[in-house]
Amino acid sequence: MVAFLVVLACAPLPKGDAQRPDIILVSIDSLRADHLGSYGSTRGATPFLDALAARGSRYAHARSSAPWTLPSHTTMLTGLWPQQHTVVDDGRKIDGSLPMIQESLQKAGYATAGFVSTIYVSKRFGFDRGFDHFEDFDIGMRNNLEHPVHAAELLSEAQSWVKKNGKDKPVFLFLHIYDVHYPYQPPPGYETRFNRAATAAELDYREYAYYKKKPVRPKRMELLRGQYDECLLAVDDQLRSFVGLWDKVGRSANWLITADHGEEFGERGSWGHAQTLYSELLDVPLIAVGPDFPASVRQEVVGHVDLAPTLAGLVGSSWSGPGVDIRKPVPERVMLADTSRFDTLRLSVEAGGHRLNVDRKSGDYELFDRRADPKEEKILDDAVQQNALEAMLLRSMGQPCQLKEGVLRSPKGQLWQGEIWVEELVAPASFGLFPPDAKFRVDEGQPGTSDPRVSCATTSTASSLDPETRRQLEALGYVQEGEEE
Ligand SMILES: [Zn+2]
Known part of the structure; x- marks a missing residue:
């Protein structure tokens, strides 16, 4: 010293x-x-x-x-x-x-x-x-x-x-x-x-x-x-x-x-x-x-x-x-966090003052009010918020991501093995807030990589929401008026 x-x-x-x-x-x-x-x-x-x-x-x-x-x-x-x-x-x-x-x-x-x-x-x-x-x-x-x-x-x-x-x-x-x-x-x-x-x-x-x-x-x-x-x-x-x-x-x-x-x-x-x-x-x-x-x-x-x-x-x-x-x-905005360290598979989605913590292995969800409860000591039971945050997550994942044979996954095949993604993306009807007209675009793969790189993108988001869900999301600040179409 x-x-x-x-x-x-x-x-x-x-x-x-x-x-x-x-x-x-x-x-x-x-x-x-x-x-x-x-x-x-x-x-x-x-x-x-x-x-x-x-x-x-x-x-x-x-x-x-x-x-x-x-x-x-x-x-x-x-x-x-x-x-x-x-x-x-x-x-x-x-x-x-x-x-x-x-x-x-x-x-x-x-x-x-x-x-x-x-x-x-x-x-x-x-x-x-x-x-x-x-x-x-x-x-x-x-x-x-x-x-x-x-x-x-x-x-x-x-x-x-x-x-x-x-x-x-x-x-x-x-x-x-x-x-x-x-x-x-x-x-x-x-x-x-x-x-x-x-x-x-x-x-x-x-x-x-x-x-x-x-x-x-x-x-x-x-x-x-x-x-x-x-x-x-x-x-x-x-x-x-x-x-x-x-x-x-x-x-x-x-x-x-x-x-x-x-x-x-x-x-x-x-x-x-x-x-x-x-x-x-x-x-x-x-x-x-x-x-x-x-x-x-x-x-x-x-x-x-x-x-x-x-x-x-x-x-x-x-x-x-x-x-x-x-x-x-x-x-x-939506803020994401992720860990798959030491055999875990967890995802965090934060937006609108709330945070959704998802354990992809157990399927457990925890929702927190980050403003009222910054230390995240009280789990909220709020299905509307959970759905809204998941919808926001999927929207943010409309950016290029990797999809192989219908399975969204990392190049090593670890990150997104949770079947939930497959079901939601391939059969969006099973996920209430995801737009049923979501489309997927297949790219040709990058030179020198063994995995074909496939992009997934949604062509619309909020426009496909039913009126009641849309009203709820607007009230929560997740959807702006006139955002779609
Ligand atoms: Zn460190």
């Missing part, structure tokens, strides 16, 4: 270009929104991030699209839902044909660099494309947890790189910080800031399913929360030093600070992430600070799909995908 601070102190950055601010995207792995003071925590683990949020735009309702690292970061950098980029398991890699935001920034004249600290954001999965320099510290599956890359080292490397490469050009940095991820091991000086230091056995993490069967006792869970917050406080201090490098020389930058997903501390009976889609995992911080982000607290629902369009907008480019540039007013 001492060496790190000395390095920072001795190395002023070049002044940069005030007309073209740097763009710095920081992802703090596993950081749930409600552990920041600006998002409601009273513990005091994020004094710097809270002060930073007050200088810029804090998005109070930011969503992740996946509860684990690989698909979530793929969404951040491609601007696509997991259902579209399909990088949802260890055997997948980002398809070379999918545009990544760093390529656009590189083309716009930015020097680009990525510094990452887990294998799930590494070269192995295709994250290095479009970066002039990409440092994944040769991280492997084993040393990921046992010998993590610490924020201090990662930020020091990034600083050195900007010093060398940011003289004549603005820079785009993608920084992935792993220090808040389990096992929560605060650096020296932080272990007892919020409670006593934990033993190695107390910090040992097994797996979500194990803790679901054998729940962590409340006392130990509270200890773990303290360790997590101590790790967060250390990251907060390191970011204070890092952002201070820019402030010190007046170098202009737009900072976007978020997390790939959150962490469960017993809310659903277990500990960890990746297997469920509740607010403790999908609600992430999003703080945007810089000349393009006026001081404000934004109340619209935004998500990681919006990051690429926003970064593209910062350099005067556009971005194709479901997201929007969140500097502008954000319209009401």
